[in-house]
Amino acid sequence: MKKQVKIALVLLFIGLIAAIVIGYKWLENRKLxxxxxxxxxxxxxxxxxxxxxxxxxxxxxxxxxxxxxxxxxxxxxxxSTDYQTQLEKINHNINSLLAEKDALTVNKDKTEKSLKIEKNIKNDTLKSVEKEIESFKQNINEVDIQLSQLEKDYNRYKNLKEEKAISEKSFEDIQTNLKRLKAKKASLSEKLKSLYYSKQIAEKDLALVDVKLKIIFELEKKLQSLDEQISALKKDREDIVKMIEYCKLKAPFDxxxxxxxxxxxxxxxxxxxxxxxxxxxxxxxxxxxxxxxxxxxxxxxxxxxxxxxxxxxxxxxxxxxxxxxxxxxxxxxxxxxxxxxxxxxxxxxxxxxxxxxxxxxxxxxxxxxxxxxxx
CATH class of the missing domain: 2.40.30.170 (Efflux pump adaptor protein, beta barrel domain)
Structure with missing residues (x-):
């Protein structure tokens, strides 16, 4: 009996020690x-x-x-069928507008070149007429000077003729020269009048060319409008292309x-x-x-x-x-x-x-x- 009690006490002591060690290790583990x-x-x-x-x-x-x-x-x-159809339609519209723009550009360049040449010609014509006018005015002025002197001579010769101081032939010569100069002035005046008329025509022709040149401005405005339409369609095309791309769901990462x-x-x-x-x-x-x-x-x-x-x-x-x-x-x-x-x-x-x-x-x-x- 005593032996059994001793064994029990030993086992209890060992268990207590084990519990203390386990408890200590558990506490240490919680700390660590x-x-x-x-x-x-x-x-x-x-x-x-x-x-x-x-x-x-x-x-x-x-x-x-x-x-x-x-x-x-x-x-x-x-x-993406609907978007592909829209893309084809936009591409068709863009190509049509580009073709229209090319044709309009060719027409504008051709018209502008032609009108500029025409304007240069009209300018040259006007300048030439103006030079002729100045030349005829100078000629008439010279004739007027000659007529003024000749009329004085005519009056002097007439008085001398009446006094029988000169011959009849001398008086007839100066009379003939006076008629000739008057006829020349009349001819020059008619030609000057004709030149003024030509000048008016040249000025009108030049003004008409300037009016025609306004067509170029209108063509440029139309070209600008076409550019804006094309630009808008290209933006629409970019958006449609994105939409077609968005029809494919892509992985954002591995x-x-x-x-x-x-x-x-x-x-x-x-x-x-x-x-x-x-x-x-x-x-x-x-x-x-x-x-x-x-x-x-x-x-x-x-x-x-x-x-x-x-x-x-x-x-x-x-x-x-x-x-x-x-x-x-x-x-x-x-x-x-x-x-x-x-x-x-x-x-x-x-x-x-x-x-x-x-x-x-x-x-x-x-x-x-x-x-x-x-x-």
Missing amino acids: YASTDAFFVKSDKIANVSFKRISGKIVKMNFKEGDSVKAGDIMAEID GVIGQKYAEEGSVVKAGSYIYSLVDTTNLYGYVLMEEEKINGVNPGDVAEIKIDAYPDEKFEGEVVEVFPASAATYALVPRDISAGEFTKVSQRIPIRIKFTSGNLQLLRVGLGGEIKIKR
Whole structure:
């Protein structure tokens, strides 16, 4: 009996020692590590991909859930027939206007060249007539001087004839010269009158050419209008080309199809989700650490990670960032504690973890697990 009591006391003592050692190690572990099971795998890039500005019937769905895609891959296509028809119509209108512009430009250049030549000719004609007028006016002036002198001589010879101081022939000669000069002046005056008439005609012709030159201005305005129409159509064409391009849904980055929201043949609106794309190359750990455990946790601390889906796999990580506010701060409906009436709830501080080792190919966005961060 005594022997059994002694054995029991020994076992009790050993158990007590073991409990003390385990308790000590547990306390030391709590001091050395901050642990929680609120650990999740996340990605920096998760995008719900949709058609931009385009509504219509999906004619191609090129990927299924789980497929890998590269940035720029065509994930799906909407029927672009209507836009192609619009593009052909715009191209036809542009080509028609360009042809009209070319013909109008040729006509304008030809007309402008012809009218400029005509104007130069009319200018030269007017200048020539004006020179002739000046020349005839000078000739008439010279004849007037001669007539003035000859009339004086005529009157003097007439008096001398009456006094029989000169011969009859001398008087007849000066009389003949006077008639000749008067006839010459009359002829020059008629020609001068004719030249003035020619000048008027030349001036009218020149004015008519100037009127015709206004046609060039009108043609230039029409060309400008054509340029504006062509420019507007080209902008419309650029927009249609973009719309045709938007009919092809392209992957914005490398990733894996996480969800497919539409099927081939379905009609979708612009902005409707077609695929969910996940970037699996930038996965990180997201921890919601209880506030009472956060003390001593800093960027650079090493972490041990276990993923629930892979209990036999070991992962390691490093604290990248300890967020400056609790997760509840970002809730859509944050708790109202202004009245002081609330139930005390342990707050959780988000921590970002970078994976540093382990079979990262196994990781999937949304997986949960446990983490131990060495303080």
